[in-house]
Amino acid sequence: MKALYTNLNNNNYQMLEMLSTLKGIKKNHIINEALEYYFNTVKTIPEEFLLKPIYITENEFERLEKECKPTEALKKLMNDN
Numbered sequence: 001m002k003a004l005y006t007n008l009n010n011n012n013y014q015m016l017e018m019l020s021t022l023k024g025i026k027k028n029h030i031i032n033e034a035l036e037y038y039f040n041t042v043k044t045i046p047e048e049f050l051l052k053p054i055y056i057t058e059n060e061f062e063r064l065e066k067e068c069k070p071t072e073a074l075k076k077l078m079n080d081n
Contacts, residue, residue, distance in 0.1 A: 008016065020027045056064070
């Protein structure tokens with residue numbers, strides 16, 4: 001087994017800590033499983049179907065939330081009427 005040292009952002013580190021504590025699973029096991037799922041996904045799903053995450057700032061999210069009102073068609077679809 002090879003060792004790998006990396007930096008995690010605060011959110012990912014907190015989630016890793018919480019999951020490790022709640023489930024009683026070592027962090028390296030969680031990371032190995034996550035990488036295995038990721039690599040299996042990359043091997044089995046064509047790249048054009050993989051969606052990249054979209055990052056927006058909190059200010060932009062607030063602006064979009066205020067400016068983008070749902071249409072009647074969307075409301076109907078979401079209410080399943």
